[in-house]
């Protein structure tokens with residue numbers, strides 16, 4: 001059945017997901033806070049800053065008025081950067097007069113509180129203004145989804161029915177959604193892989209090869225799983241789409257902003273310079289701080305995260321840390 005969907009966030013991922021929903025015959029309005037970008041979407045049917053070569057469907061409506069966007073929506077998709085989620089949720093509560101299914105497709109941890117995005121949304125949106133919070137996550141670069149490349153991702157919710165609603169909303173011949181009930185694992189896999197992607201990019205920028213990439217991905221997955229299990233996730237989730245799947249795509253693709261940022265850091269650029277020139281969100285930077293602090297609080301060994309934290313927040317030289325991490329005390333691979 002045709003659904004009315006509000007997409008909050010007019011960046012690359014919000015725009016690509018809105019295109020999938022239009023393809024599936026839904027009534028979609030996207031909200032952004034830059035009026036000139038809204039005019040561009042409505043009049044030129046492009047969003048060049050975020051999806052440079054893509055022609056948007058004419059049915060896609062855009063507005064800078066949140067109330068107009070969410071009015072009578074059956075589902076509301078939050079897809080702004082993690083640092084904006086709480087503020088956008090607070091604004092949403094002021095203008096929401098019904099009870100939509102809440103979906104989010106962002107990937108990160110709140111820097112100050114270390115909370116997952118669904119926790120923030122549940123905290124900010126009262127029960128009479130939401131049905132559930134469903135997490136949409138997995139290996140999916142906007143640039144490829146926008147040109148209908150084959151993609152598989154996960155819709156996670158405690159209540160299977162709500163995950164199935166989102167599965168049905170988004171699925172089509174190029175976009176296949178699996179359900180999952182491990183919300184914690186799906187959100188942590190999504191957030192933490194960005195840290196490892198920064199590292200994978202940095203190794204590339206420093207001139208290391210495929211062995212190094214396989215090493216950081218595999219040992220990265222080990223530490224993601226350790227923290228995840230300590231926080232209540234099902235370990236099997238980390239071998240699924242939101243775990244190894246997203247880790248693989250983000251650690252190997254030139255589309256990944258986290259990988260590209262790491263690559264430039266490895267080549268010797270300063271973090272400020274890298275972030276300024278990227279012009280899009282690099283979630284791994286703030287997630288590194290949150291994950292590092294969590295690992296210390298929970299006493300979980302996360303050597304890769306700790307190393308990346310030192311490079312980003314303590315000015316350790318990126319070309320020196322590889323030797324340090326390689327020469328750490330010896331371990332068994334079977335130690336969890």
Ligand SMILES: NC(=O)C1=CN([C@@H]2O[C@H](COP(=O)(O)OP(=O)(O)OC[C@H]3O[C@@H](n4cnc5c(N)ncnc54)[C@H](O)[C@@H]3O)[C@@H](O)[C@H]2O)C=CC1
Pocket residue numbers: 009010011012013014032033034050079080081082084087088105106107108140141142143279280281283
């Ligand atoms: N780009 C991708 O391929 C994918 C991105 N994601 C996740 O989706 C989230 C959003 O990422 P992108 O769309 O790629 O980011 P982006 O950098 O392309 O766009 C972010 C958008 O959010 C807007 N924004 C920022 N702060 C805002 C605020 N306070 N209020 C309203 N709008 C605000 C910006 O103006 C921009 O339009 C991130 O958490 C990212 O990790 C997840 C899967 C794929």
Ligand SMILES: O=C(CO)COP(=O)(O)O
Pocket residue numbers: 107138139140141194197246249250255256257258259281282283
């Ligand atoms: O999450 C993503 C792909 O699944 C996007 O990764 P980046 O934010 O690094 O571009």
